[in-house]
Amino acid sequence: MDDWKPNFDLSGRVVLVTGGSRGLGLAMSRALAASGATVVLNGRTAGPLEEQRDAIRAAGYSADMEAFAVDDAEAAVAGIHAVAKRHGGLYGLVNNAGHQRRHPIEEMSDEAFEDVVSVHLTAAFRLMREAVGIMRAMPDGPRGRLVFTSSVTARLGRRNIYPYAAAKSGLEAMARVGAAEFGGEGITCNAIEPGYFLTEINAPLLEDQAFTDWVTSRTPAGRWADPAELGGAVTFLMSTAASYVNGHELVVDGGMTAVL
Numbered sequence: 357m358d359d360w361k362p363n364f365d366l367s368g369r370v371v372l373v374t375g376g377s378r379g380l381g382l383a384m385s386r387a388l389a390a391s392g393a394t395v396v397l398n399g400r401t402a403g404p405l406e407e408q409r410d411a412i413r414a415a416g417y418s419a420d421m422e423a424f425a426v427d428d429a430e431a432a433v434a435g436i437h438a439v440a441k442r443h444g445g446l447y448g449l450v451n452n453a454g455h456q457r458r459h460p461i462e463e464m465s466d467e468a469f470e471d472v473v474s475v476h477l478t479a480a481f482r483l484m485r486e487a488v489g490i491m492r493a494m495p496d497g498p499r500g501r502l503v504f505t506s507s508v509t510a511r512l513g514r515r516n517i518y519p520y521a522a523a524k525s526g527l528e529a530m531a532r533v534g535a536a537e538f539g540g541e542g543i544t545c546n547a548i549e550p551g552y553f554l555t556e557i558n559a560p561l562l563e564d565q566a567f568t569d570w571v572t573s574r575t576p577a578g579r580w581a582d583p584a585e586l587g588g589a590v591t592f593l594m595s596t597a598a599s600y601v602n603g604h605e606l607v608v609d610g611g612m613t614a615v616l
């Protein structure tokens with residue numbers, strides 16, 4: 357009967373969350389910490405990371421921080437290895453850091469396109485590669501969890517977000533390739549597809565009442581999502597309960613992509 361109850365406990369697991377200083381990354385970090393993990397918050401700016409790390413600690417959970425820009429190759433590689441060295445390894449990586457640049461096609465420069473792909477996709481690949489090296493070198497054998505924050509726009513088109521949607525589709529493809537390559541090693545690789553959540557990245561959309569009207573009418577839930585509503589998905593994918601879930605896209609969108 358010991359194996360009847362699914363195990364969502366993350367005690368002793370060290371998880372690095374990029375873009376963990378606010379928004380979805382912070383909400384996921386809080387959920388992981390509250391489920392027992394030692395969560396390592398990343399972002400570019402030390403101040404908010406210190407503040408959120410201290411708040412998680414004050415709530416009685418375990419947290420650390422490592423500031424680096426995920427799209428700075430040298431800093432990112434050094435950063436993830438510094439985390440592993442400090443904590444004696446790494447169990448999980450949530451590739452979540454991101455931004456948005458919305459332009460109609462004639463105004464979308466090569467620079468803007470490459471910037472978005474660099475932060476969302478290339479940086480996620482680089483950290484994934486380093487994380488797998490660390491996970492494979494664990495003294496008790498390889499094990500670990502890779503999670504990518506994708507988006508419903510990986511599968512549904514929306515105007516003005518060419519590099520964002522392309523990068524999110526790319527993340528899901530990378531999760532499947534990772535599943536194929538490390539699936540036999542106890543290292544899983546999955547994506548989460550959030551719908552529309554109330555965070556800073558969506559500030560320009562929130563200023564537009566017509567957009568909110570569209571979100572509420574298009575989503576069976578009838579509202580924007582609270583970032584805390586992503587906590588269950590990431591905790592599940594990080595946990596022993598998800599040991600046979602690999603190469604999957606877990607949609608958390610209030611039903612938006614299920615309906616016409």
Ligand SMILES: NC(=O)c1ccc[n+]([C@@H]2O[C@H](COP(=O)([O-])OP(=O)(O)OC[C@H]3O[C@@H](n4cnc5c(N)ncnc54)[C@H](OP(=O)(O)O)[C@@H]3O)[C@@H](O)[C@H]2O)c1
Nearest residue numbers: 375377379380399400401425426453454507553555556557
């Ligand atoms: N909100 C939504 O509705 C939604 C839906 C689908 C997918 N997503 C995805 O969810 C992820 C998080 O978005 P969010 O809504 O939480 O946005 P957010 O509130 O703007 O947070 C973005 C986070 O990423 C960090 N960041 C940005 N650029 C970075 C870089 N180059 N290196 C390291 N950290 C960086 C930010 O910290 P610093 O600025 O201090 O670096 C911040 O912690 C993104 O990948 C986004 O595409 C969001």
